[in-house]
Amino acid sequence: MAGLDVDGLGRWLRIYAASVAEHQEELTSLDAAIGDADHGANMHRGMAAVVDGLAATPPADPAALLKQTGMVLIRSVGGTSGPLYGTLFLRMASAVGGETALGPETFAKALRAGVEGLVARGKTELGDKTLYDALGPALDALDASLGDGEPLAAALHAASRAADSGRDATTPMVARKGRASYLGERSAGHQDPGATSAALLVAAAAQAVAEGA
Amino acid sequence: MAGLDVDGLGRWLRIYAASVAEHQEELTSLDAAIGDADHGANMHRGMAAVVDGLAATPPADPAALLKQTGMVLIRSVGGTSGPLYGTLFLRMASAVGGETALGPETFAKALRAGVEGLVARGKTELGDKTLYDALGPALDALDASLGDGEPLAAALHAASRAADSGRDATTPMVARKGRASYLGERSAGHQDPGATSAALLVAAAAQAVAEGA
Amino acid sequence: MKKLLNDPADLVAESLRGLDRAHPELRVDHENRIIYRADAPVSGKVGLLSGGGSGHEPAHAGFIGPGMLDAVCAGEVFTSPVPDQMAEATKKIDGGAGVLHLVWNYTGDVMNFDMAAELAAAETDTTVEAVVMNDDVAVEDSLFTAGRRGTGAAIAVEKIVGAAAEQGRSLSELADLARRVNDNSRSMGMALTSCTVPAKGSPTFDLPDDEIEIGIGIHGEPGRRRVPLAPAREIAQMLVDPVLADRDFTGGDGVLVFVNGTGATPLLELYLMYGEIAALLEKAGVVPVRTLVGPYVTSLDMAGCSVSITQLDDELLRLWDAPVATSGLRWGM
Amino acid sequence: MKKLLNDPADLVAESLRGLDRAHPELRVDHENRIIYRADAPVSGKVGLLSGGGSGHEPAHAGFIGPGMLDAVCAGEVFTSPVPDQMAEATKKIDGGAGVLHLVWNYTGDVMNFDMAAELAAAETDTTVEAVVMNDDVAVEDSLFTAGRRGTGAAIAVEKIVGAAAEQGRSLSELADLARRVNDNSRSMGMALTSCTVPAKGSPTFDLPDDEIEIGIGIHGEPGRRRVPLAPAREIAQMLVDPVLADRDFTGGDGVLVFVNGTGATPLLELYLMYGEIAALLEKAGVVPVRTLVGPYVTSLDMAGCSVSITQLDDELLRLWDAPVATSGLRWGM
Numbered sequence A, B: 001m002a003g004l005d006v007d008g009l010g011r012w013l014r015i016y017a018a019s020v021a022e023h024q025e026e027l028t029s030l031d032a033a034i035g036d037a038d039h040g041a042n043m044h045r046g047m048a049a050v051v052d053g054l055a056a057t058p059p060a061d062p063a064a065l066l067k068q069t070g071m072v073l074i075r076s077v078g079g080t081s082g083p084l085y086g087t088l089f090l091r092m093a094s095a096v097g098g099e100t101a102l103g104p105e106t107f108a109k110a111l112r113a114g115v116e117g118l119v120a121r122g123k124t125e126l127g128d129k130t131l132y133d134a135l136g137p138a139l140d141a142l143d144a145s146l147g148d149g150e151p152l153a154a155a156l157h158a159a160s161r162a163a164d165s166g167r168d169a170t171t172p173m174v175a176r177k178g179r180a181s182y183l184g185e186r187s188a189g190h191q192d193p194g195a196t197s198a199a200l201l202v203a204a205a206a207q208a209v210a211e212g213a
Numbered sequence C, D: 001m002k003k004l005l006n007d008p009a010d011l012v013a014e015s016l017r018g019l020d021r022a023h024p025e026l027r028v029d030h031e032n033r034i035i036y037r038a039d040a041p042v043s044g045k046v047g048l049l050s051g052g053g054s055g056h057e058p059a060h061a062g063f064i065g066p067g068m069l070d071a072v073c074a075g076e077v078f079t080s081p082v083p084d085q086m087a088e089a090t091k092k093i094d095g096g097a098g099v100l101h102l103v104w105n106y107t108g109d110v111m112n113f114d115m116a117a118e119l120a121a122a123e124t125d126t127t128v129e130a131v132v133m134n135d136d137v138a139v140e141d142s143l144f145t146a147g148r149r150g151t152g153a154a155i156a157v158e159k160i161v162g163a164a165a166e167q168g169r170s171l172s173e174l175a176d177l178a179r180r181v182n183d184n185s186r187s188m189g190m191a192l193t194s195c196t197v198p199a200k201g202s203p204t205f206d207l208p209d210d211e212i213e214i215g216i217g218i219h220g221e222p223g224r225r226r227v228p229l230a231p232a233r234e235i236a237q238m239l240v241d242p243v244l245a246d247r248d249f250t251g252g253d254g255v256l257v258f259v260n261g262t263g264a265t266p267l268l269e270l271y272l273m274y275g276e277i278a279a280l281l282e283k284a285g286v287v288p289v290r291t292l293v294g295p296y297v298t299s300l301d302m303a304g305c306s307v308s309i310t311q312l313d314d315e316l317l318r319l320w321d322a323p324v325a326t327s328g329l330r331w332g333m
Ligand SMILES: Nc1ncnc2c1ncn2[C@@H]1O[C@H](COP(=O)(O)OP(=O)(O)O)[C@@H](O)[C@H]1O
Pocket: A031, A035, A036, A038, A039, A042, A043, A078, A079, A080, A081, A082, A084, A121, A122, A123, A124, A129, A130, A131, A132, A177, A178, A179, A192, A193, A194, A195, D078, D079, D080, D107, D108
């Protein structure tokens, strides 16, 4: 495969939107346990707006698509996840420059730039029990697989497994950031909702690339 | 028996207070169905105050006792039942004059005067689904029994049975007075709380006279 | 039952102690459970007295102050206060121009206020007039029943008559005005859930998760009928229709619309209901010119709302807008 | 779930429509979900902007008006509004003296307001300062966590800074004042029941009939700990103790005590709680000189309460007493 063009990226976002819709109740239930019971609604509102936006004003190239996605998320989600996911896509957009199809390395680098932007915005680190605990391991797995010469589809598949493990690993953590941190020790024993939606984002990328191949 | 003196009347009120305490929840549940769920608390508050008052300032004669009872009920109950039961006792007090022991006829006449006062205050008539539906039949049974030459104990026993039947007969009635009237047809099928406490009052009189005999 | 109290039997007394501490501009006679303006009696002004059972806060004590009531009597939860309280309160606020009793139409309240007026007449030379407020269209009105209940429109009556009393109007003028505002008003309420009376400790009625009660009273008395849970739009219609069917509100200088919360319904929902209700009124040619949205006449922890409409004219509008300084309603001072 | 709404997805939008109709003294930008003073921008006055998730009514829109806020942004239920809204609102209320963002300390709110300030700086020449309010002692404070939550004390900050803004004070003076009132304030809350977020349709948490949650947040976030249901007297102690342990309130010119209802708790109970709390404060040598009791910062239909204490001095007292005209707080005008 040559790389992810604007259609491939659009596929990614549509698959993610569908996946968020499917898991909306689960995300909200997880947030009810250690937060305020809105993460499912937030992500669903945002991704539905993203998909609508893609249909209404189809972007010309990857940078435009990623920027539009970031802006729509920031404008429509609110809460904690809006600025964080929004920043992720805005930084990805800056990182891809004018390319029309993102090769594996470009995609991986852009994703890392996006996650770094998110981390800076959230002032978070690994082990805080946030979406970064799913995204961080996914980035490392992606780079490692690509370094081993795997194609993007396989590498994203590995990244998705790493994100899932990272998500699972949030369960015993005591939250240090976000609303769950108010619970202190009581936050342990609950899977983080943001890490859960982040793992779905990586899974959607793997699926989008696999389907495009 | 010579008649009901101040001790006998005090016995009546103490028995009634105990009976109301025992039936408090039942009275409140009946009121919850077609009213505002306070008839048990109202009657209990009032009769507890009456009993306390009798101990604190023992009245000298029947008129004083009945007047004190009426005043305490009016001062402590509130709602619909306070003025009604209060009026009953105040009118009884006026009716007994200076007598120190009430013979059967005097007691019966006084009770009728009391109930008439209550009816005037409540602007009610038989069939309205109120306490009068228990008290009215009780008065008639009392007069009939006494007319047949029965002693007061037996006559009050008959009156109590009549009050119980009157109380039971309120169940199918559609209320025309008080809070239950707001329900219209929906008030049918529920026993009236006020008729229930009124039947207890007549039963307490029968018991007080029987025990004093 | 989950409530912030110690012993249910002490709830009213202890709540009045907190109210007393919280409001230096009021005085509380704890023995008689009377709450009154610290500056009572106001010389030359007709005293305005209302009250009723507790559990409707901010009614009644929340409406005491310049431009509204002079005193209220607090009964037990959902139980009318007693004549002694009312007679004593009448004395406390008699500034020489007489005292107007504003009575919410419930058998108990009417009887107790009647007896209080008799007491006051016997014991003092205070002139007392009473006006009975009965605005609830859920109840059939008839000479042979207890008549319609006094509900939300009492707020309009008490506010408007309170403003007129500050102008120095006479007792009989104020009584006429109270009757006029009452005649100009209609209300209708509904409940999503029952309230729980503390002394009982469990809900007054069982309402399935998918049913609501239309025509509820302010003491959790069951209403006209039960219907399936419906969207706010339809509920608004079920409240507005009987109100408009009972009186023509298209004339005059527009209406006051009061959307009342019964206790547990959030303001977020009440504003939504106001939007639905205002739209229905406008469609019917009724023009809201003044609005009140919030929990003013509550029924403990009942979820639900009621709507009260008062026909205004130039005079009533000016009196509604006049300054008032109570903890429940305040503007202009 | 029993609520007065049509579709949960439309709740906020439809509630704002009702609010718009009900309050001619406000303007609503429905597209951006901004509520602002009809006379905004007030020339020469610093604009005060706050806001946050919906579901806390009367916070935040109930505090817009002369003497308090100039605008608020409304988010979805319990979800921070977005930067575009805030940037647009900032423009609307900039009267040339800059705009102060009064931000309730939640990760989402802080991030969105940060981004809004960046947007405003990029797009306009409005000077923006932000003050984050964080008064909730239930939460451990640390540089490495999200820090303490912004809860009831925001009302004191917004009222006092609002009064100072009317006097024409500068942006940096007002920011300092806001920080000072925030530093002077501590809060602690509790819940008897969970709230139900409409989009979820069921209670956020399960609380058994015989347990309460101490240290609850205003979004139904679980609190510090669960304890058995207790008498009001003991609950008051559980709220007051951590507040007084965190700051010395015995100095100055007394304190403002704010007993807040979380939505479904009747005023009758809140006054009782105030009585218990005031007694505890007095025993600890803390003197309440101003009081606010009622549902001002709610959590939808949650039953419970919170207490906020603000240390006052002569200046803060005068600013608290200064005229204010909002639908939630009003006096002196
Ligand atoms: N400082 C932070 N940095 C990164 N992620 C965070 C941070 N704080 C919270 N999160 C993530 O946000 C998620 C919650 O998102 P959401 O429920 O949409 O927002 P809110 O908490 O404002 O309601 C958490 O599960 C967590 O993964």
